[in-house]
Amino acid sequence: KAGVTQTPRYLIKTRGQQVTLSCSPISGHRSVSWYQQTPGQGLQFLFEYFSETQRNKGNFPGRFSGRQFSNSRSEMNVSTLELGDSALYLCASSPFPSSYNEQFFGPGTRLTVL
Amino acid sequence: GENVEQHPSTLSVQEGDSAVIKCTYSDSASNYFPWYKQELGKRPQLIIDIRSNVGEKKDQRIAVTLNKTAKHFSLHITETQPEDSAVYFCAAADPNDYKLSFGAGTTVTVRA
Numbered sequence: 001k002a003g004v005t006q007t008p009r010y011l012i013k014t015r016g017q018q019v020t021l022s023c024s025p026i027s028g029h030r031s032v033s034w035y036q037q038t039p040g041q042g043l044q045f046l047f048e049y050f051s052e053t054q055r056n057k058g059n060f061p062g063r064f065s066g067r068q069f070s071n072s073r074s075e076m077n078v079s080t081l082e083l084g085d086s087a088l089y090l091c092a093s094s095p096f097p098s099s100y101n102e103q104f105f106g107p108g109t110r111l112t113v114l
Numbered sequence: 115g116e117n118v119e120q121h122p123s124t125l126s127v128q129e130g131d132s133a134v135i136k137c138t139y140s141d142s143a144s145n146y147f148p149w150y151k152q153e154l155g156k157r158p159q160l161i162i163d164i165r166s167n168v169g170e171k172k173d174q175r176i177a178v179t180l181n182k183t184a185k186h187f188s189l190h191i192t193e194t195q196p197e198d199s200a201v202y203f204c205a206a207a208d209p210n211d212y213k214l215s216f217g218a219g220t221t222v223t224v225r226a
Contacts, residue, residue: 042218055212099207105157
């Protein structure tokens with residue numbers, strides 16, 4: 001099976017712009033979770049989608065949003081970018097909710113906000 | 115919500131020695147505790163996990179122990195090798211929560 005893929009891998013934006021990141025889960029996986037990773041902050045939970053519904057959301061401002069399509073692919077959108085949004089954004093997929101079993105991570109999208 | 119604390123933040127060990135990383139969690143409803151390893155420039159990967167009905171689990175040189183009463187769990191790596199150098203993350207999950215809460219990570223360096 002192909003692993004989790006994320007596009008684009010690298011992105012450079014300026015403050016105030018918006019960005020959309022994409023995540024394609026492993027075939028058959030219904031759960032997609034998104035995390036923000038910054039040095040010293042570990043993996044901060046953004047949200048989890050399961051069967052096209054957002055099931056939980058982390059402590060991030062409303063500028064961060066997402067959605068999941070019927071084929072389980074997921075997108076994450078960040079509007080009005082700030083310098084502090086520079087980070088590695090990881091998505092992870094699993095057949096069941098993340099709280100049940102192993103998650104498989106994608107390679108991440110490195111976002112730089114100038 | 116769940117809060118996971120992880121200690122130490124950095125750990126340096128001599129090759130062949132053991133490494134221990136400890137995590138505490140706050141939500142008594144959590145019953146799934148995975149550990150992920152992230153090598154430099156790579157994606158996190160599961161190395162071992164434990165559920166609340168088990169007190170200890172081993173997989174070759176790696177073991178995890180869970181104390182539900184005290185709400186803490188630990189990762190033990192024995193006979194460390196250079197390829198064990200990585201960042202290790204613990205996590206905890208309440209099955210009703212659709213969320214995996216991660217600790218801040220421990221950077222392990224194995225000195226040759």
